[in-house]
Amino acid sequence: xxxxxxxxxLVIFSTLAFGQTEKIINPADLKQQTVxxxxxxLRKGFLRVGLFYNYSLVDKYFDNSAKKTFYPGSGWAxxxxxxxxxxxxxxxxxxxxxxxxxxxxxxxxxxxxxxxxIDSMVSANYSTxxxxxxxxxxxxxxxxxxxKDHKLSLRAEMDxxxxxxxxxxxNVVNPYEYDAPTGNGAFVVTPGLYARLLSxxxxxxxxxxxxxxxxxxxxxxxxxxxxxxxKYGNHINTGGSINFHxxxxxxxxxxxxxxxxxxxxxxxxxxxxxxxxxxxxxxPRLIFQIRRFRLGESVEIPLKGKMTGADPQYILFVQYVF
Amino acid sequence: MKIKLLFTIVAFxxxxxxxxxxxxxxxxxxxxxxxxxxxxxxxxxxYKGQLQVNAxxxxxxxxxxxxxxxxxxxxxxxxxxxVSNYFFLDLKYGLLDFIELDAATNYMHQGIRSExxxxxxxxxxxxxxxxxxxxxxxxxxxSASFRLPFDxxxxxxxxxxxxxIPTAEYKTPEPSSTISDYVDSYNYTVNxxxxxxxxxxxxxxxxxxxxxxxxxxxxxxxxFTFQDPTKEGTNIxxxxxxxxxxxxxxxxxxxYLVDRMMMINASVHFQAAGWFNIWLNGNYSRNSExxxxxxxxxxxxxxxxxxxxxxxxxxxxSPSLTLYQVVGYTFSGRNTDAPFYLFTTISYNxxxxxx
Numbered sequence: 001x002x003x004x005x006x007x008x009x010l011v012i013f014s015t016l017a018f019g020q021t022e023k024i025i026n027p028a029d030l031k032q033q034t035v036x037x038x039x040x041x042l043r044k045g046f047l048r049v050g051l052f053y054n055y056s057l058v059d060k061y062f063d064n065s066a067k068k069t070f071y072p073g074s075g076w077a078x079x080x081x082x083x084x085x086x087x088x089x090x091x092x093x094x095x096x097x098x099x100x101x102x103x104x105x106x107x108x109x110x111x112x113x114x115x116x117x118i119d120s121m122v123s124a125n126y127s128t129x130x131x132x133x134x135x136x137x138x139x140x141x142x143x144x145x146x147x148k149d150h151k152l153s154l155r156a157e158m159d160x161x162x163x164x165x166x167x168x169x170x171n172v173v174n175p176y177e178y179d180a181p182t183g184n185g186a187f188v189v190t191p192g193l194y195a196r197l198l199s200x201x202x203x204x205x206x207x208x209x210x211x212x213x214x215x216x217x218x219x220x221x222x223x224x225x226x227x228x229x230x231k232y233g234n235h236i237n238t239g240g241s242i243n244f245h246x247x248x249x250x251x252x253x254x255x256x257x258x259x260x261x262x263x264x265x266x267x268x269x270x271x272x273x274x275x276x277x278x279x280x281x282x283x284p285r286l287i288f289q290i291r292r293f294r295l296g297e298s299v300e301i302p303l304k305g306k307m308t309g310a311d312p313q314y315i316l317f318v319q320y321v322f
Numbered sequence: 323m324k325i326k327l328l329f330t331i332v333a334f335x336x337x338x339x340x341x342x343x344x345x346x347x348x349x350x351x352x353x354x355x356x357x358x359x360x361x362x363x364x365x366x367x368x369y370k371g372q373l374q375v376n377a378x379x380x381x382x383x384x385x386x387x388x389x390x391x392x393x394x395x396x397x398x399x400x401x402x403x404x405v406s407n408y409f410f411l412d413l414k415y416g417l418l419d420f421i422e423l424d425a426a427t428n429y430m431h432q433g434i435r436s437e438x439x440x441x442x443x444x445x446x447x448x449x450x451x452x453x454x455x456x457x458x459x460x461x462x463x464x465s466a467s468f469r470l471p472f473d474x475x476x477x478x479x480x481x482x483x484x485x486x487i488p489t490a491e492y493k494t495p496e497p498s499s500t501i502s503d504y505v506d507s508y509n510y511t512v513n514x515x516x517x518x519x520x521x522x523x524x525x526x527x528x529x530x531x532x533x534x535x536x537x538x539x540x541x542x543x544x545x546f547t548f549q550d551p552t553k554e555g556t557n558i559x560x561x562x563x564x565x566x567x568x569x570x571x572x573x574x575x576x577x578y579l580v581d582r583m584m585m586i587n588a589s590v591h592f593q594a595a596g597w598f599n600i601w602l603n604g605n606y607s608r609n610s611e612x613x614x615x616x617x618x619x620x621x622x623x624x625x626x627x628x629x630x631x632x633x634x635x636x637x638x639x640s641p642s643l644t645l646y647q648v649v650g651y652t653f654s655g656r657n658t659d660a661p662f663y664l665f666t667t668i669s670y671n672x673x674x675x676x677x
Contacts, residue, residue: 057383059405059433070433072451072502072513074401076385110401113440125399246639286645288637311405312381314664 034251034289036203036243039147040155040196042089042321050085050294050319056312058107062279062305077107081134085319093143101134103165103182130180134165135188147196154195157209161188169222178222186216186232201245205255211235213264220266233262233276253285253298259308279305285315294319353673357641362541362593365474366534367467368416371673378410378646378667384434385662388655390624401437406430406661422467424484428460430520446509453513458520461486465528478534486528486549490521494558501567512564522580523555541591551580551612581612581623589632597638603648604631609658624657634665644669 033039042048058077060070082102089095107128114121139159147153165183172178192209212234217227241255261277263270285298298315302308356369368374385403387395397403412426436452465484470477495517504510532545558573587605594600609626634648646667652660 057405070435070453070455072435072453072511074435074438074451076398076401076403078383106398108398108401108403110399111438111440113442115442117442117444127399246643250637250639314381 034245034249035253035287035294036198036245036251037200039092039143040153040194041093041095041141041143042087044089044091046089047322048085048087048319049322050087050317052081052083052085052315052317054081054083055079055314056309058309058311060310062302062308062310064307066304066306068310073109074111075107075109077105079106080104092148093146095141097137097139097141099137099139101136101165103130103132103134105130105180105182107180109176124176126174126176128176128178128180130182132166132182135183136162136164138162145195147198151199152195152197154193157190157192157194159188159190159192159209161190163187163216167216167218168227169219172222175221175223181218184213184232185218186230187214188212189214192237203243204240205243206240208236208238211237215265229267230271231265233264235262236260249289251287251289253283253287255283255285257281257283257300275307277305277307279308281305292321294321353676354641356673357671358596358638360593360596360638361591361599361636362536362539363474365419365469366478366480366532366543367420367422367469368414369673370416370419371676372414372416373672373674374412374414375670376410376412376414376667377670378412378665380406380408380410380663380665382406382408382650382661382663384432384659386652386660388628388658388660390657392627392654392656394660402435404432404434406432406663410667420469420471422469424463424465424467424482426463426465427489428520429458430456430460432456443508446506448508449503449511451511451513452516454516454518456518456520458492459490461521461526462489463487463528474534474536476536480532480534482528482530482532484528486522486526488521488523488525490519490523492519492521492523492555492557494518494560496571496573497560497562497569499562499569501564504567510567516560522551523557523578524580525552526550526580527552539593541593542589543591544588545586547583547585547587549583551582554579576615577620578614579612581609581626583607583609599636600634601636602631602633604629626656626658628655628658628660629653642671644671 056079058071058075060068063069081104084100084102085097087095087097105128109124109126109128111124112121113124137159139157141155141157143153143155145152145154161184163183163185165185166179166181167183167185168181170179189212190209192207194207195205197204213232215229215231217229219226220228220230237257237259239255239257241253243251243253245251257280259277259279259281261275263276265271279302281300281302283298283300285296287294287296294317296315296317296319298317300313300315302310302312356372383403383405385396385398387397389395407430409429410426411428412424414422414424416422432455434454434456436454438452439450441448441450463484463486465482467480467482469480497517498515500513500515502511502513526549528547528549530545530547532543534541534543536542554577556575556577559576561572561574563570563572585605585607587603589601589603591599591601606629607627609623612623613620614623615621630650630652632648632650634646637645639645646665646669648665650661650663650665652662
């Protein structure tokens, strides 16, 4: 009886230890990592698809003296941009990416002209629409300092923008009424570096990208009969972010960006309407990781700038890892 | 001995299997439980000792409005679409389980352009641009709410009374119009820029009643709100003359009465998970009885009606933090703007005096 009792007690006690199991990370868990904890590239064989929606409008801008002011004329413009993203992990350090944008832009101009000398009045409403596939972007991302064994990781990127969007105005009625281009009409090469320091539940990032725009030809103004050579000014984007988990599945990203655009050229000479511009902006992002789904929303708030828009941009996105 | 051994075995068995008993509902109303209480189990006011800070931002895109007949005016093709940026700060405290105190204010910024007009004469073209800017802090709303003095199970009812204290700098400042692109006295651009402030300028009382029903994961709410000014107000109207590219301004005072506002709203909520609540709200508002004085004569303000639908959600991010997001679409109305808006609010909750 004593032996049976002792064995029984040992069995009972042993049940207490069952709870002390180590959490096993399986491949499904790896696909559920958040933007803070995931590696800087996809793991080998992982496929991520995503849809990004971007909404912006034109109401205020930073003028030449960096002062925020309303656009003076009675115009109105909105931009709706949808971007389909596909990423594939070639190996644990190399990811390739394809981004396909669809653009829907609208610009309205309303004016009235009174001519008392001929006793007449003209009211004019012009709409410029730009709808269609934009410029595709292919991208290769490589981890120089891998995330696997380091708190500090670094990746290099090389983007290539292909001028697949319509580059010239179409269905031109007059200089204010036509189908706007949906692409820039030129190849762009963008090398970049992105570094991250992970200290759970925080992460800190720093990045720098440089857009080199190639020379191309297109119709620069609606109504022009001939294509002209142009080159957009090169663009630098640099910044950093402080990110942290609000809970296990919601991350808050706080990003600061500085952008600088050089002066563009038309037919080899600096163009008056392609300004040197810069902007400084803050983007808070909330990202929800629900298993393999990732939902996010972001607002890009321009803080300061010169000859750039001063209205916030809204970004919503959804991603899924296979 | 056998009895002692048997007793020991039974006692240890009970100790070891005791954790299974933990999987029952706790009725203890600790701080954590109260802070994470889902919407369908929450009363209409805060718990005793609960402090809540709400900070919100509303982006409203004003691209349509309704005329006197309720017909839609497309402002995009009229040249006066605009964007409104509205910030909101609200501080609430649960004095008792059925009494809540509230202080709220706001800040808004909006610029409304009118159509650009060209005047063509024999010597050149003059262009007129017109901008009405609204910018500034709103009044301070102080209110107190009283709800039914027993635990919320299925039905709750709340009465609120408050007053807008005219703390805002409401008086219309001087315009800041400019001349640009000046070539000669016939060829130039006039940029009219009229500045306006936020706030009623007089005390305005606010009364409201709300009722809430909960059945399982579904909840329904309905409310009625009434706002009325306590007296007439006085403000400044500016006139301007242009001489040699310089604007000269002169002001005159006028009287006005803030509109009386009545609003009813109803919403259906679904508690999809303990941390996630979605809803559909509908509200109808009517502004009337107000007037504005022009040259000594009182002119009635146009009566405004507006019906809007607002789907939204609430996400409990942590025990202290909750995120609310509402999208608003205006369906019908009269004499008022019909903006599309996105309202995001972060709510921070705590019990500062509870261990």
